Amino acid sequence: MDGHRLCDGRVVAVTGAGRGLGRAHALAFAAEGAHVVVNDLGVGLDGLPGADSPAVQVVEEIRAAGGAATAHGGDVATGEGAASLVRTALETYGRLDTLVNNAGFLRDRMLVNLAEDDWDAVIRVHLKGHFLPLRHAAAYWRTEAKAGRTPAARVVNTSSGAGLLGSVGQGNYSAAKAGILGLTLVAAAELERYGVQVNAIAPAARTRMTETVFAETMTAPEGPGGAFDAMAPENVSPLVVWLGSADSSGVTGRVFEVEGGRVTVMEGWRRGPGTDKGARWTVREVGQTVRELLPRAETPGAVHGT
Structure with missing residues (x-):
C-alpha cells in the first residue's frame, strides 16, 4: 500500500453507498487510504425496503482490498x-472528516400525474436526507x-443536471436537487468559520436510477488499455475524493x-x-421593458427531455 495516499487517516461517511455512485465513491476513498462508513438502507428504486442491504457487501470489498470500513444501515432522512x-464514525474511528451525501431514489411522473406521496417521498430522501446528516456532522x-x-x-x-436545468417528468426530483444547491451555498457560508468546506456535484453516470436513460454503454477510445466507458460511475469518484480530501483546501461553495x-x-x-426606473412601473411599462431585456440575456439551457 502507498504511504502517501490522499486520504490516509481521514474518516469518510458516504450515504447510499451500497450501489452505483455511492459504492464507487466508497471504494475510491478506501483506495486513497480513508476509513469509510458505508451507509445504505437497502431499498429499491422507489424507496421501499429491499430484501437485504448491500452495505455489508461493499464493506467486505473494501476490507478484502486491505482497507478499513464499517456498515451503517440507518435511514439518514x-x-x-x-x-x-x-x-458510528466517532465510535468506530474516533472522528469524522468528510461527509458525502449521495442517497436517493426516483418516483418519476409528469406533474399532472404526480401524487403527493411521490412528491413527499423524493423531497424527503434527497433534500431532508442531505440536510440531516449535514446538520449532525456540522454540530x-x-x-x-x-x-x-x-x-x-x-x-x-x-x-443533478435536473436540479440545474429541470427535467421533464421529474418535477419532484428536480425540485429536490435544486434545493440541494441552495443548501450547499448556505452551508458553505455558515460553516467556513468552523473549518468546513461544502461543495456539490451534478454527476451523469449509469446507475440503477439512470439505466433507462443510459441504456447503452457509451465508449470512447482510451488507448492501449481499451475503450473508455464514459457512463461508468467510477468516473465521478475521483472528483468526489479530491473534494473530500484536505488537498482541496480553499474550494467551497462550488458546484461541479x-x-x-x-x-x-x-x-x-x-x-x-x-434596468431601474427609480419608481413604480405600470403594467404596460414593465411588460415592454421585459421584452427589451430578454434579447440581451443569455438563453437558458434546455430542460432535460425537451
Whole structure:
C-alpha cells in the first residue's frame, strides 16, 4: 500500500453507498487510504425496503482490498438515522472528516400525474436526507472548532443536471436537487468559520436510477488499455475524493458538473441585463421593458427531455 495516499487517516461517511455512485465513491476513498462508513438502507428504486442491504457487501470489498470500513444501515432522512451515522464514525474511528451525501431514489411522473406521496417521498430522501446528516456532522465539527481543534472537514453534496436545468417528468426530483444547491451555498457560508468546506456535484453516470436513460454503454477510445466507458460511475469518484480530501483546501461553495472525462465548474444564477426606473412601473411599462431585456440575456439551457 502507498504511504502517501490522499486520504490516509481521514474518516469518510458516504450515504447510499451500497450501489452505483455511492459504492464507487466508497471504494475510491478506501483506495486513497480513508476509513469509510458505508451507509445504505437497502431499498429499491422507489424507496421501499429491499430484501437485504448491500452495505455489508461493499464493506467486505473494501476490507478484502486491505482497507478499513464499517456498515451503517440507518435511514439518514430521519434525525436518529443521521445522528447514528455520525455516531458510528466517532465510535468506530474516533472522528469524522468528510461527509458525502449521495442517497436517493426516483418516483418519476409528469406533474399532472404526480401524487403527493411521490412528491413527499423524493423531497424527503434527497433534500431532508442531505440536510440531516449535514446538520449532525456540522454540530460535531463546530464543537471541535470551539474546543480549539478546527477540522479540515469536507462535505460533498449530490445534485443533478435536473436540479440545474429541470427535467421533464421529474418535477419532484428536480425540485429536490435544486434545493440541494441552495443548501450547499448556505452551508458553505455558515460553516467556513468552523473549518468546513461544502461543495456539490451534478454527476451523469449509469446507475440503477439512470439505466433507462443510459441504456447503452457509451465508449470512447482510451488507448492501449481499451475503450473508455464514459457512463461508468467510477468516473465521478475521483472528483468526489479530491473534494473530500484536505488537498482541496480553499474550494467551497462550488458546484461541479462531472460526466465521463469532463469536469465543469457551474456558474449558477447571475444577474443579467436589467434596468431601474427609480419608481413604480405600470403594467404596460414593465411588460415592454421585459421584452427589451430578454434579447440581451443569455438563453437558458434546455430542460432535460425537451
